[in-house]
Amino acid sequence: MKNDISEETSNLLTYDRSKLLNSKTRIGENLTDKLVLKTDREENIRKLESQELFDIIVIGGGSVGSSAALDATSRGLKVALIERNDWASGTSSRATKMAHGGVRYLEKAVMNLDWNELMLVYECLRERKHFYQVAPHLSSPLQLLTPCYTLYDSVKMFAGLTLYDFLSGSEARLGNSGWVSKKSALTVWPSLKEKGLYGCMTYYDGVFNDSRVNVSTVLTSNALGAVTVNYLEVIDLLKSTENGEVNGVKVKDRLTGKEFEIKGKCVVNATGAFVDKIRQMDDPTCAPIISPSAGTHIMLNMDKFVKGIGKQLGILVPKTSDGRVLFLVPWEGKLIAGTTDQPTNLDERPSPTSSEIDFILDTMKSCLNVPLSREDISSSWTGIRPLVKPPTNSSEGTKSISREHYIDTSKNSLITVAGGKWTTFRKIGEDTIDMALTVLFKKSPNLAIVMDPLSKTRDIPLIGASKExxxxxxxxxxxxxxxxxxxxxxxxxxxxxxxxxxxxxxxxxxxxxxxxxxxxxxxxxxxxxxxxxxxxxxxxxxxxxxxxxxxxxxxxxxxxxxxxxxxxxxxxxxxxxxxxxxxxxxxxxxxxxxx
Ligand SMILES: Cc1cc2nc3c(=O)[nH]c(=O)nc-3n(C[C@H](O)[C@H](O)[C@H](O)COP(=O)(O)OP(=O)(O)OC[C@H]3O[C@@H](n4cnc5c(N)ncnc54)[C@H](O)[C@@H]3O)c2cc1C
Incomplete structure (x- = not known):
């Protein structure tokens, strides 16, 4: 039996990192190597207020805005990216930090025979691999154990994860799903609740440092030519006196209080949960599209739960008492646990509530056999999901809202992008700029000659990620x-x-x-x-x-x-x-x- 266990546990963590990195998609390898960052804020502000006409002004420096800026800049467009706080200070630093296809969405897709949801999983699985190719230093594959306590659970998880592997295809798969016995599972994760445990399904997703990937995306777009300024808030939109089209933004420097205008042919609203505020600057009568939903995580010391090889393995608890999943994710030497999903108000600095923290602790207690208290928590945080509103007859609250992204052009040509997941940030940026081009080509038909009409971001490693x-x-x-x-x-x-x-x-x-x-x-x-x-x-x-x-x-x-x-x-x-x-x-x- 001992040998079986060591054989089973040695089958864990067997992904081939070099195979992920040597993909053909790293052809943009040297693009960012020789480029110089232009990070002098005063100089960048001078460029913004110089009455220079930008092709695209992106508002919001989270994952979506920075990805759109990188996509547009690398196609040869003149881009300004502005953020009212620091880069990544919104939802994009408050995620579970997983690059994932979405096992939960797969279940929803199968149960509801929902083709769109299935395609979302398919797309996420492809984009998931993008992280290791463009930022291998900031991301890695993560193997997760899914404890199964009934035969039904085991069969269901087996079927679901086989489909997950199948949807990944050989190109986007990080490693194969499998099964470990109860004994092996308890060897690597001894704090799992033992009573009734059948064994664990194992599968692969990815984990990454969200705020550093975000900042690196901004820096990469800066190195390629975008003018990037943080602590600059958009307080109004500028409009053409001839046809009412949005043709720039009015901003306030949050460090000096100075206000000025920036002119642009196309404005992209990538302000996450706050997109309605900018939409209402364009059209004060427009109906809101965002249902803000708060998600909290707690951070814990790992030693209490797991030792040795288990420290590199995450846990997915497939069903919590509120019908969500609970992730335990090893990250930067600690363990992230979360998350919650509660309708909330908009807040620039959302804060975790005691009841959210207690909910996560209680859920952990129900599936682990270690005593847990608030003292075990080294930090906790809350992010606001920018969920695009469900159909009016939905009664399931924010949990039921699709995590697909939404892009829209207003009648005054303001582009708004919202929703989606971190995992698909590259694709969201690409789709946003594809939509922005329809506005741009209308205003500047000649642009098509000087720019690259196709996105290049699949091939651009982020700054710091050269081959060596x-x-x-x-x-x-x-x-x-x-x-x-x-x-x-x-x-x-x-x-x-x-x-x-x-x-x-x-x-x-x-x-x-x-x-x-x-x-x-x-x-x-x-x-x-x-x-x-x-x-x-x-x-x-x-x-x-x-x-x-x-x-x-x-x-x-x-x-x-x-x-x-x-x-x-x-x-x-x-x-x-x-x-x-x-x-x-x-x-x-x-x-x-x-x-
Ligand atoms: C709890 C939680 C866990 C999650 N976990 C995952 C996960 O593990 N994997 C995954 O793929 N996805 C995950 N997501 C989803 C993902 O984090 C978000 O979809 C993504 O970060 C949203 O990025 P964003 O750029 O749209 O928003 P934000 O990051 O909020 O960026 C918007 C930016 O716009 C700025 N802004 C707002 N108004 C203005 C203005 N007037 N002028 C200038 N700037 C302005 C804000 O300051 C902000 O920085 C999670 C989300 C939550 C809430």
């Missing part, structure tokens, strides 16, 4: 300030081939000391992110570039003072400014996360 990223070697120019192997691995994981630049800058600036005793981050990263990744506030760094706010909220507060000091030394902030920045950071973390 995995093989780059640590070069220590000053051995006295050398960093640990753990820190070097972290730099490669977060920055890909740019890890060498981060280390060089850190050494030159004498900032190779660790920022935290608990995590392998170093002080030089702060300076690098300010200079090269458009970070303007300390919470931009702690939350959206280092991910620490989501991993460990207390530790993120512990490092806040040092982060502010490194920024303050660079910007020459006085003590008063440093104190203000520090206090703002602490209240930001307190508002956005709980434990």
């Amino acid at each position: 990223w995995e093989n780059i070697k640590q070069v220590n120019n000053s051995p006295s300030s050398s960093i640990s192997d753990e820190t070097w691995d972290h730099l490669k994981h977060f920055y890909g081939d740019r890890a060498t630049e981060v280390l060089e800058l850190s050494e030159k600036s004498k900032l190779t000391s660790k920022l935290s005793e608990k995590y392998p981050i170093i002080e030089g990263e702060v300076l690098y992110q300010v200079k090269n990744e458009m970070a303007l506030k300390a919470h931009d760094i702690i939350a959206y570039r280092m991910s620490l706010m989501f991993i460990d909220r207390n530790e993120s507060k512990n490092i806040a003072r040092r982060v502010v000091d490194v920024m303050g030394d660079y910007y020459k902030w006085n003590d008063q400014r440093r104190l203000k920045e520090y206090q703002e950071t602490i209240s930001y973390i307190d508002e956005c996360t709980k434990n």
Whole structure:
């Protein structure tokens, strides 16, 4: 029996990473290697207000807006991308962080014989692989166990996951689904509830660092020529006096209070859950299309649940008491658990509620045999799903709304894009720009001659993801300030081939000391992110570039003072400014996360 178990567990995690990376789709390999980032904010603002006419202005720097900007820029269009807070500070940093086909949607598709839902799964499975091809340093395949407690569950999961594999086809499949016995499952995940367990189905999906993929997409579009500015809010739309067509935006700089106008032939509204606010600037009488729905996650220390190889395996609990699924996802050395689905109001800084956190803990307790309490939580966060409204007769609440994306052109030619999933962000960007071209070609028929009509984003690795990223070697120019192997691995994981630049800058600036005793981050990263990744506030760094706010909220507060000091030394902030920045950071973390 012992041998059977070790044979079964050795069958886990057998995907071939090199096969994923060596796909033919990485032909844009060197496109971003030689390009230079233009991250000087003042210079970028000057370009925006220079009365230059942009082909496309994209409002919203989440996954959708940044993908649309990258798609348009790489087709040869002149693009402006603007975001009222930091890049990725909306829903796009608050996901379960899974690139997935959607096992849950597959069940819905089969049960309801819903062809559209089936096609959504098919599309997601293809786009899922895109992550490993364009950002291999920020993503990886994830094998999940699905505990089955009845024969019916086992047969149902087997049938569903066989269909999942079939829909992936050999090209998009990350690995094969399979079965592990109860004994093997408990060997790798000992905290699973044992009573009544038949065994576990295993299957593959993917996991990625959402905010870093988002920021990297913005940086890649910037390197290819887009003018990208964060902390710039659209407060109104400009319209032609001749025909009422939208031909630009009025913005307010949230850092200086200055207002100005940006002119564009086509405006794309990619503001996530907030799209109705922009739509109503175009047509105050238009009916809202968004049903905002809040989803909360909690972050836990893994050691309590799982040891060894199991730390690389996720868990999918197929049915919770509210009819959803519960994911336990290993991420950045911790375990994410979630999510919830509740109608909510719009909020720029949504905050997890106690009842949502308790719901997740209770659901975990019902399928695990370890004691759990609020003290086990190192962070928690809430995101707002920009779900496009269901037909009026739906009585199932937001759970029943399709996760497909929606793109619309208003009578005044405002393009609005909403809904969809992170997994399909590339395709959403492509579809949005395809639709924008119909507006653009009407206004500038000659554009068709100078631009590429087809999307290129399948072939563009994100910044940091050149072919050699995995093989780059640590070069220590000053051995006295050398960093640990753990820190070097972290730099490669977060920055890909740019890890060498981060280390060089850190050494030159004498900032190779660790920022935290608990995590392998170093002080030089702060300076690098300010200079090269458009970070303007300390919470931009702690939350959206280092991910620490989501991993460990207390530790993120512990490092806040040092982060502010490194920024303050660079910007020459006085003590008063440093104190203000520090206090703002602490209240930001307190508002956005709980434990
Ligand atoms: C709890 C939860 C879990 C999820 N998990 C997954 C998952 O595991 N996998 C998956 O594939 N998908 C997942 N999703 C879905 C996915 O995260 C979202 O569909 C996606 O992030 C939406 O991106 P977006 O760009 O439309 O919205 P956002 O990320 O919210 O971006 C919109 C941006 O527009 C900006 N903005 C708004 N108004 C203005 C203005 N006036 N001027 C300038 N900027 C403005 C906002 O500040 C914001 O940054 C999840 C969603 C939730 C809520």
